[in-house]
Structure formats: C-alpha cells, structure tokens
Amino acid sequence: MVDDTRVVTEAHLRRIVTLDTQLVDMVEGAFVALAEGRVMMPPIMSVELHERNAEIDAKTAYVSGLDSVALKVSTGFFDNPKQGLPSLGGMVTVLSALDGSVRAVLLDRGYLTDLRTAAAGAVAARHLAPESVSTAGVIGTGLQARLQMQAAHLVRPFERVLVWGRDLEKAAACAADLARDIGCEAEVCSDPNILVKRSQLVVTTTPSFRPLFAAESLHPELHITAMGSDAPDKQELAGACLARADLYVADSAPQVALRGELRAALASGDWTGGDPVELGQVITGQHPGRRHPRDITIADLTGTGAQDTVIAQHVMDLLDRGTAAA
Amino acid sequence: MVDDTRVVTEAHLRRIVTLDTQLVDMVEGAFVALAEGRVMMPPIMSVELHERNAEIDAKTAYVSGLDSVALKVSTGFFDNPKQGLPSLGGMVTVLSALDGSVRAVLLDRGYLTDLRTAAAGAVAARHLAPESVSTAGVIGTGLQARLQMQAAHLVRPFERVLVWGRDLEKAAACAADLARDIGCEAEVCSDPNILVKRSQLVVTTTPSFRPLFAAESLHPELHITAMGSDAPDKQELAGACLARADLYVADSAPQVALRGELRAALASGDWTGGDPVELGQVITGQHPGRRHPRDITIADLTGTGAQDTVIAQHVMDLLDRGTAAA
Known part of the structure; x- marks a missing residue:
C-alpha cells in the first residue's frame, strides 16, 4: 500500500x-x-x-x-x-x-x-462449440495455446488435443505440456488442415499475417475461435472461412472490423453480412447462436476493455x- | 520500489x-x-x-x-x-x-x-505575448489560475495581475495569493471585459461552456491563452475572437478542432482559416509568430500526451x- x-x-x-x-x-x-x-x-x-x-x-x-x-x-x-x-x-x-x-x-x-483472453476463449466454446467435443485442436505453440486449451477443457472436456506450429519441436513441447496439465491425449499434427479436419473445436493463437488453413478444411460439427488477430495487419482465417460458416460471432463488432478477422474478409469481399453478431448476444439469447449440431461456427476475439x-x-x-x- | x-x-x-x-x-x-x-x-x-x-x-x-x-x-x-x-x-x-x-x-x-499545463502557458507567453507585459489578467480563480500566473511571470515579469471570477470572494483570495507568491500588485476585476482591456496578457482557466468576454474587448498589443477547454462541449472564447486575432495558434491542430476553442469557432463559421498553426511551429521558426507589437495573438491549449x-x-x-x- x-x-x-x-x-x-x-x-x-x-x-x-x-x-x-x-x-x-x-x-x-x-x-x-x-x-x-x-x-x-x-x-x-x-x-x-x-x-x-x-x-x-x-x-x-x-x-x-x-x-x-x-x-x-x-x-x-x-x-x-x-x-x-x-x-x-x-x-x-x-x-x-x-x-x-x-x-x-x-x-x-x-x-x-493472458488469463482473461483464455477465459474469453472458454466463453466462446461454452456457447458456440458442438455439445460433444472429443478432439480439440490448437494452432500455435506459445503460452496462449496452452491456456486456451486448458480453458476450453473446463467447458468441453475433450479426450484428445492436436497441436500444430511452424516449429515442430515447439509443437511437441506444447503437446507434452498439455498432456500433463490437462491429463488428455496429445498429438502433434504436421498439417493445420488435417488438424482442422480432425477437430470439433479449434483455437488459433498465432500472430499470423496470412490464413493458416484452407476454408475447404472446414467441416460440419466444428467451432473455431480465432484469438490471434488483434491488430490491423494480422489475419489467421481466410475470408472464405467466414463466408462458409453458418455463424460468425465477434467479441466487439466495431473492433473486429478494425483488428479482427473481419477486416481482411471485408477487404477481400468475402464478408457481406453487415455488422456481425456479438458473443454477448448469443449468451443472452438475443441471438439463437448455434442452431444445429452440424453447424460451423466461428468466434473472432480481439480482446475488450x-x-x-x-x-x-x-x-x-x-x-x-x-x-x-x- | x-x-x-x-x-x-x-x-x-x-x-x-x-x-x-x-x-x-x-x-x-x-x-x-x-x-x-x-x-x-x-x-x-x-x-x-x-x-x-x-x-x-x-x-x-x-x-x-x-x-x-x-x-x-x-x-x-x-x-x-x-x-x-x-x-x-x-x-x-x-x-x-x-x-x-x-x-x-x-x-x-x-x-x-497541473505543472505541465502551467508550463505550457508559459511557453505560449514566451513565444507569443508582447515583449513588454506590465499587466496580466487571469480569468478563473482555481489552482490553475494561480499556477498560470506564476508560470507567465517567469517569462513576462509583469507588475500587476488582474483576477476575475464568478465568485468575487474566490477572486479576492486568488488575488491575495498571487500578490504574495509572485510579489506583484494584484486586483480583483469586476468585469472580464475590463480585465481584457487593461491587460497585455490574458489567460483563461475556466471549465466554461460559453464565451467569457466579448470579441470587442480585444485590443492591439494583446496575447490570450485559453487553456480551460479540453472537452467537446467547453468554450471560453467567442468564435469572433479567433477571427479577430492576427494569429491563432493551437497546441495540437487535430485536438483543438475536437476539444479546443476551434471546435465552436468552426461550428459558428467564425473560423475559415483551415488547419491552425501549431505552437511548436512558432517556436522552431517554421512560422514567424507575432509579427508586430500591436498584433493580437491567441493560443489554444488542450494539453498533449x-x-x-x-x-x-x-x-x-x-x-x-x-x-x-x-
């Protein structure tokens, strides 16, 4: 004091x-x-x-x-x-x-x-991911990759986690940490497209400037949370992913248009849906959220005050x- | 630590x-x-x-x-x-x-x-006020009124200070403090227009929402620093003051258009001079500043990071x- x-x-x-x-x-x-x-x-x-x-x-x-x-x-x-x-x-x-x-x-x-960012990922998973998630995938191998999977496991207790990173050694270290800390199976995946195809819940946690996987890898019964982009030059998801999803949700609609995945999707013309739904509207029931187990949903988290x-x-x-x- | x-x-x-x-x-x-x-x-x-x-x-x-x-x-x-x-x-x-x-x-x-705001007032006076200031006037009776006059006295050692405030008792207390702290004559003025007419240097330090005196009170050989307005609804100077001045200077051109005296002068149509000169441009000689002893100059200070x-x-x-x- x-x-x-x-x-x-x-x-x-x-x-x-x-x-x-x-x-x-x-x-x-x-x-x-x-x-x-x-x-x-x-x-x-x-x-x-x-x-x-x-x-x-x-x-x-x-x-x-x-x-x-x-x-x-x-x-x-x-x-x-x-x-x-x-x-x-x-x-x-x-x-x-x-x-x-x-x-x-x-x-x-x-x-x-770090904590509130991971907790926001869990909130998105709680309200948007398929009810049953057996395999979760994380793209990125840093601290937030670990925290996001720990947080997601609190709300969707998956059995297996897949990890992809550019550096396979770091991915292996991340997988080992997750296996120990969560107590689940953990595998390194050599291709982010395969990781997406095998998972029901994917979290992207990178500072990437370009899409990490193809929109064609999206499949029924999938939720993706993109939390890496927080600045006007970053991008983790192809604009086509947003167009292909049954539901695209923002933490803050004005913020994702400037700093989230929406920015690039607007620039490329892939997004024509106007202001996105906000996560809070799904939580409060103002928007129905996921309508069907086979839906593809995406949450775009930039972090809010x-x-x-x-x-x-x-x-x-x-x-x-x-x-x-x- | x-x-x-x-x-x-x-x-x-x-x-x-x-x-x-x-x-x-x-x-x-x-x-x-x-x-x-x-x-x-x-x-x-x-x-x-x-x-x-x-x-x-x-x-x-x-x-x-x-x-x-x-x-x-x-x-x-x-x-x-x-x-x-x-x-x-x-x-x-x-x-x-x-x-x-x-x-x-x-x-x-x-x-x-408080200190850096008062110091900015002194910088404006140093570079814009007439060389010789025998009488300085301050409008407002709070802490910043006292500090602005102390700071101005460092660069223009005036003999007399005039004080006006809505509350004459507070004005008297402010005048007494200034007489003691600066060691000069100090008078309470019952009308801000008279204060302006008698001074060569005026500083306005109020949270006012409307002009404090008439543009007609401006006279040759005068500098005014308006430092009270720092928000999009405040105003101390009539827009006509800006139009009447030989030189109107901002601390930050984009900021005064949003939060300074320029905002109201733009809204009323009194200001048609485009982006104002910035104080730093006068200090560095990029702009000549005061050209003649009889000029009327105004500095609009909103406070900068x-x-x-x-x-x-x-x-x-x-x-x-x-x-x-x-």
Missing part, C-alpha cells in the same frame, strides 16, 4: 488468480454487459514506436454497476527476445468508479491479460477478501 | 518537481518535438461514466529519442466535492521506451498535469539523480 493505493506484484497475482470456472463466469459477465448496453468502452488507444519495433496499447471500459474501472496497458517490444526479455508485458491501473481514486496498480506483466475491467474487479474482490481474512 | 518499478507518492513528487524555468524549457521541448514530427501521439482515450457524473481520460505519446513513455490517466468525478473530495485526480505510468517495462508509477493525483511524456522523463531524471546522490 502506497498512500491509499495497493501495489500488487505479478508473483502475488499468480498466487491468488487462476484460470478456473469462476473466472470464466466473470469474463462471461463482461460479454453479457456489452450485449446489454451496460458498458462504456472507447476505442483502443495505440501508439507505435517504429524505431523501437514496438507498440503500446491501452484499453479501458466502465461496466455499469462495478465499483472498479481498469485501464490496462499492453506492451509489445518485439526486439526484446534478442536481450533475453519477453516481447509482451503490461500492467493494470484500477480506478475507483465511485471517486476516481487509484485503488490499485497491478504489476502483472500481462498475466491478467470490458474483460480487463471485469478481471480487475475480480482481483480487487480477492484482495479485499484476503485482507478481511487476515 | 516494487519488483523493478518505482512507486512515487504525490508528496515525494511535490518535493522534487517545481514550476521553474527548467520545467518550462522541458515542456517547450515537447512542442518542438511535435512540430518536428518526432512525436507519435494517438487521440485521447476517453470514457464517460454518465451515472457517476464522471469522466476518465488517458493520454500518451512517444517522443523520439526519450527513453520513457508516459501513459497519463486523468479523472474528473464532479460529485466528489459533495463528499469533501477534489473533483480532479489521476496518475502517470512511466514505461521504458527501450523494453516496455514499467519504470515507475507516479501517484501524483494530477500534480504533474507529449507534455506528459516530457514531464515524466524529467521526473525520472530527477529520481535517478536523487538515487545517484544517495
């Missing part, structure tokens, strides 16, 4: 906040609030440091009724690995929604973003409870 | 950072960097909490060559005074421009914003020096 502000380290946050069903429920609440018009969320603020090969983004949102507002900073310094440092980082400032005072500074180095505010509120509640118990 | 992050209180900041010529020079550097295209500055991120009668703004900018980037949060909770709390607050996160790590969290509650980054860098340098000396 410095003045009246809690200063919380990443190590402390790792002890008290974990990826569990409670967190998935909290993040689901952010999507519901968005769909119900209870969120004030400005566009992402982004500054590029070209000469540093770096970018700084800030997100915020006020969720009506919550007593905290998060202002989340994400950093991407893509030359950091040359110095042995991680590319991604960040922190969260938690303001009181009652008087604007700084309740807390969460020095999470991106940990909370509402998720950041909700996880920050969750952290504040956990910290308050810890103080009360002490 | 928490992990590798300095956490600095308002009290500490008040001890080490003061409103002096060095700070004015630093802030001048921010305007120069803007004019020279060495700043990456996204639009302000703003979220309104209507049901709380509150607003949260965030500003940031990367100034090429500096090793810090500030991300500044400003809060305005306008019902706070009912609970005996100040309306305005905020804090500054200082990121490393080298690797994105969180160098410091400055829990300044708006102190640094570049100022926030520059004062944050200044703070980091002072803190590093303190550590080195200790």
